[in-house]
Amino acid sequence: MSVVTVERKILQKNDEIAAELRQLFKKNNLKTFNLLSSPGSGKTTLLERTIDHLKERIRIGVVEGDVQTDNDAQRIAAHDIPVVQIITNGGCHLDAPLVRDAITRLDLTAIDILFIENVGNLVCPASYDLGEDKKVVIVSTTEGDDKPLKYPKMFRVANACILNKMDLLPYVDFDPVSFRKNAQKINPELIFIDLSAKTGDGIGAWFEYVMS
Amino acid sequence: MHEMSMARDIIGTVTEIMKEHPGKKVTKIHLKIGEMAGVVVDSLLFSYQVSVEDTPLSSSTLEIETVETTAQCKNCGSLFKIEELDFFCHKCSSPDIEVKSGNELYITNLEIE
Numbered sequence: 001m002s003v004v005t006v007e008r009k010i011l012q013k014n015d016e017i018a019a020e021l022r023q024l025f026k027k028n029n030l031k032t033f034n035l036l037s038s039p040g041s042g043k044t045t046l047l048e049r050t051i052d053h054l055k056e057r058i059r060i061g062v063v064e065g066d067v068q069t070d071n072d073a074q075r076i077a078a079h080d081i082p083v084v085q086i087i088t089n090g091g092c093h094l095d096a097p098l099v100r101d102a103i104t105r106l107d108l109t110a111i112d113i114l115f116i117e118n119v120g121n122l123v124c125p126a127s128y129d130l131g132e133d134k135k136v137v138i139v140s141t142t143e144g145d146d147k148p149l150k151y152p153k154m155f156r157v158a159n160a161c162i163l164n165k166m167d168l169l170p171y172v173d174f175d176p177v178s179f180r181k182n183a184q185k186i187n188p189e190l191i192f193i194d195l196s197a198k199t200g201d202g203i204g205a206w207f208e209y210v211m212s
Numbered sequence: 213m214h215e216m217s218m219a220r221d222i223i224g225t226v227t228e229i230m231k232e233h234p235g236k237k238v239t240k241i242h243l244k245i246g247e248m249a250g251v252v253v254d255s256l257l258f259s260y261q262v263s264v265e266d267t268p269l270s271s272s273t274l275e276i277e278t279v280e281t282t283a284q285c286k287n288c289g290s291l292f293k294i295e296e297l298d299f300f301c302h303k304c305s306s307p308d309i310e311v312k313s314g315n316e317l318y319i320t321n322l323e324i325e
Binding site: 014092124152186 | 214217218221222224225226229233239243248249250251297298299300307308317318319320321322323324325
């Protein structure tokens with residue numbers, strides 16, 4: 001028996017391609033956001049609102065990740081902006097090679113901001129760098145306020161945290177103070193934005209974050 | 213279940229490395245996995261076992277070393293272990309810390325014969 005020393009990252013290939021993507025985005029002066037959440041938190045609705053509000057000021061492109069169907073890409077396409085759909089066919093996360101293939105269908109020189117809507121899942125997407133500038137985790141008030149404790153890695157790697165569906169707060173047991181406390185313990189630098197994508201309340205802070 | 217794609221990544225990487233060792237067989241693959249790496253060790257072991265069947269690595273198993281999460285405070289310099297997901301300095305309560313370990317996801321070495 002002999003031992004071969006390897007010392008290689010398990011996700012090395014993904015990280016290498018993510019680094020290529022980061023360079024490509026930089027070369028095209030593209031700002032990129034990786035949107036992460038559990039299913040049903042309102043990612044697509046937030047994106048639709050964002051597009052409607054900002055598309056006259058800035059050129060937006062979207063990469064949609066879903067396990068099945070192009071329903072979300074159709075919703076985005078209705079807003080007259082470039083969108084490509086990645087169907088993972090059961091895969092629980094987007095990875096850098098999938099994004100690299102998808103963006104060949106976009107004209108990066110005609111986009112200023114690229115949103116990558118990841119597969120709805122708070123576990124696996126946290127481990128995969130897509131070459132984005134910012135990771136934004138979205139949680140809604142219809143979920144549990146202990147989400148950060150249950151999915152610490154996601155909250156640790158995120159740059160910003162959107163708390164969506166604030167309009168439903170009077171009807172649910174969600175405690176925003178406890179939620180923030182839980183998330184801040186894991187990531188003291190996390191930026192919080194409370195809003196309702198449906199009513200538009202508080203959404204201005206998100207637009208500012210995107211445009212800053 | 214990204215453990216399944218990780219298992220496939222491991223098989224791909226090790227298969228490539230083994231091209232430099234013709235005629236040899238891998239018996240064990242040693243991994244280092246941090247507590248914060250977001251990997252369920254049992255899922256990875258199961259995924260590997262399923263994925264490795266019918267490959268040249270079929271007789272190999274994974275040996276996983278778990279690495280605890282540690283950090284150093286940038287304010288007071290103290291080194292501490294992160295427990296119960298508390299990322300503030302245990303001594304001076306500063307949030308300005310640097311995570312030193314716990315995110316590892318490495319293939320460290322292979323046992324071959």
